[in-house]
Amino acid sequence: MLATPERVPGHGRTPDQTIWHKPAGLRCTDDCDFHAIACSSTEGIVAPAPNRDVPLNLEAADEKWCQECRALIDAPTP
Ligand SMILES: [Zn+2]
Numbered sequence: 001m002l003a004t005p006e007r008v009p010g011h012g013r014t015p016d017q018t019i020w021h022k023p024a025g026l027r028c029t030d031d032c033d034f035h036a037i038a039c040s041s042t043e044g045i046v047a048p049a050p051n052r053d054v055p056l057n058l059e060a061a062d063e064k065w066c067q068e069c070r071a072l073i074d075a076p077t078p
């Protein structure tokens with residue numbers, strides 16, 4: 001599943017985490033200033049890392065899916 005990463009710094013107290021969102025809007029060019037995400041029409045990822053194909057079942061402890069985006073992915077398409 002193609003996803004756009006949000007880096008969440010742990011500020012030295014906890015390990016940095018990556019939250020994966022479902023991309024929305026414009027196609028990723030690998031050189032974007034901004035990534036729109038499916039869980040918000042107003043917020044997005046500024047200066048994002050490139051989109052990546054990630055498994056739905058993430059195994060790394062420091063990576064997880066955005067719950068809202070994951071729900072959108074799981075929702076049956078009409
Ligand atoms: Zn999201």
Ligand SMILES: [Zn+2]
Binds near residue numbers: 032
């Ligand atoms: Zn991009």
